[in-house]
Amino acid sequence: MSRVIVIGGGIVGVTSAWALLNDGHEVTLLEAEQNIAGQTSFANGGQIAVSDSAPWAAPSVPFKVMRWLGRKDAPFRLRPRLDTAQWRWLYLFLLNCRGQALSAGTERNLHLATYSLSCLQQTRSKLGNDFSYDDSQAGIVRLIGNQKEADAAREYFAKHHQDEKIIWMEPSELAAKDTAFEPAVKRNLIAGAVMGVTDESGDARIFATKLATEFENRGGEIRTNCRVTDFISQNGYVQGVTTEQGDISADRVVLSSGVASKALAKKIGITIPVLPIKGYSVTVPIIDESRVPISSCTDLKHRLVISRLGMRLRVAGFAEIGSDKACDAGRAAAARDRLEALFPDAADYQSFDNWMGFRPMTPDGAPIIGEAETLRNLWFNTGHGTLGWTLSHGTAQLLTDMMAGRKTALDMKPYKIKRSYVSGIFG
Numbered sequence: 272m273s274r275v276i277v278i279g280g281g282i283v284g285v286t287s288a289w290a291l292l293n294d295g296h297e298v299t300l301l302e303a304e305q306n307i308a309g310q311t312s313f314a315n316g317g318q319i320a321v322s323d324s325a326p327w328a329a330p331s332v333p334f335k336v337m338r339w340l341g342r343k344d345a346p347f348r349l350r351p352r353l354d355t356a357q358w359r360w361l362y363l364f365l366l367n368c369r370g371q372a373l374s375a376g377t378e379r380n381l382h383l384a385t386y387s388l389s390c391l392q393q394t395r396s397k398l399g400n401d402f403s404y405d406d407s408q409a410g411i412v413r414l415i416g417n418q419k420e421a422d423a424a425r426e427y428f429a430k431h432h433q434d435e436k437i438i439w440m441e442p443s444e445l446a447a448k449d450t451a452f453e454p455a456v457k458r459n460l461i462a463g464a465v466m467g468v469t470d471e472s473g474d475a476r477i478f479a480t481k482l483a484t485e486f487e488n489r490g491g492e493i494r495t496n497c498r499v500t501d502f503i504s505q506n507g508y509v510q511g512v513t514t515e516q517g518d519i520s521a522d523r524v525v526l527s528s529g530v531a532s533k534a535l536a537k538k539i540g541i542t543i544p545v546l547p548i549k550g551y552s553v554t555v556p557i558i559d560e561s562r563v564p565i566s567s568c569t570d571l572k573h574r575l576v577i578s579r580l581g582m583r584l585r586v587a588g589f590a591e592i593g594s595d596k597a598c599d600a601g602r603a604a605a606a607r608d609r610l611e612a613l614f615p616d617a618a619d620y621q622s623f624d625n626w627m628g629f630r631p632m633t634p635d636g637a638p639i640i641g642e643a644e645t646l647r648n649l650w651f652n653t654g655h656g657t658l659g660w661t662l663s664h665g666t667a668q669l670l671t672d673m674m675a676g677r678k679t680a681l682d683m684k685p686y687k688i689k690r691s692y693v694s695g696i697f698g
């Protein structure tokens with residue numbers, strides 16, 4: 272048994288701490304803020320999106336970004352900065368937009384997301400029925416707005432999925448299956464739909480907070496308001512960390528601090544291409560359950576994800592590079608308006624909670640998992656980008672298996688710290 276420190280109490284840090292505790296380690300989780308899951312894991316879209324886990328970089332993206340320039344409701348927004356890290360990231364992202372890289376990245380993410388879902392299911396069965404987090408196992412429906420989106424979806428699903436996990440629906444079939452879609456179908460807002468039946472959804476913050484409590488009940492330690500400022504090392508091995516509450520020693524340390532991982536990695540001379548990409552969510556209270564979709568959905572036209580979380584309905588989306596921490600009310604209102612257009616009278620749309628968070632994103636859309644070459648026994652599990660809630664359960668187990676020297680369920684080459692960051696090229 273070794274003493275392990277996990278830095279960061281978001282969904283990735285909490286699931287890592289849990290998996291390590293279950294593997295017999297003595298684990299301390301350090302969180303800079305007062306609460307667990309108070310940053311990017313606080314109010315995300317809620318989707319466990321296995322069937323649609325492709326990286327964002329795709330051949331069509333550069334053209335779309337150009338077309339959207341200057342538009343207020345544009346799903347992507349780029350604010351160029353005099354920052355070489357941003358330009359290098361964008362260059363790598365462009366390389367990932369090639370068809371070959373997209374294919375390799377999609378296969379990679381699909382394997383990881385499928386594995387991650389099985390790990391989540393194991394955690395759930397271990398914790399029993401009381402362990403709920405406003406979750407739903409009713410799949411995710413992709414709402415198709417036009418013929419072009421339908422063609423792209425058909426190509427994607429034919430290439431990457433087994434038929435029995437996917438259901439195609441005409442608008443009338445969708446409305447018959449779930450009457451909540453009737454108003455949108457009547458107004459011709461939906462041209463078709465495709466459902467990933469094994470997909471799930473749930474509140475990542477509630478999950479992380481409850482899992483953190485289980486972790487403590489089973490002997491794990493959590494220290495909040497405990498920001499890590501540096502690593503303590505001797506002879507090339509990590510010995511612990513320096514924090515605002517003093518030094519804490521450990522045999523091993525795991526870096527899982529979301530967008531802050533980059534600055535901490537810099538302390539040991541490692542540069543990781545993790546860029547903070549801003550997104551928004553709006554949560555509204557449900558007033559008529561019959562008008563709320565049973566499954567989570569993705570509105571492909573506006574790149575918005577919509578999840579029912581208990582008696583709340585949440586819409587999330589947008590991607591902004593180079594933005595500050597301001598929560599642009601116009602962006603949030605655009606998302607809310609679309610939600611209301613799709614599901615009128617389902618919720619009290621005047622009583623909303625706006626939120627923004629930064630996705631810790633790598634250019635190839637894959638997380639970073641492995642041991643630091645420059646400081647042994649320091650491990651990374653970070654950079655989960657758009658899919659942290661979907662992938663965290665699996666990456667926690669992969670990290671734990673690697674630390675134990677066991678064979679991992681997946682090939683770990685695509686996740687190495689030192690890699691090309693172009694999907695399919697390991698370097």
Ligand SMILES: Cc1cc2nc3c(=O)[nH]c(=O)nc-3n(C[C@H](O)[C@H](O)[C@H](O)COP(=O)(O)OP(=O)(O)OC[C@H]3O[C@@H](n4cnc5c(N)ncnc54)[C@H](O)[C@@H]3O)c2cc1C
Binds near residue numbers: 280284311316630
């Ligand atoms: C709008 C939006 C919608 C999204 N929707 C989805 C979705 O539907 N499905 C999905 O799978 N993913 C989604 N994501 C992505 C997902 O939310 C993230 O990938 C995930 O939350 C990242 O988790 P994390 O633990 O790495 O980071 P965080 O949740 O940010 O956790 C990192 C923690 O580390 C702490 N920390 C930082 N520095 C230090 C330090 N020095 N010492 C100690 N602690 C430190 C922070 O305070 C923070 O609590 C979405 C993201 C956004 C923004």
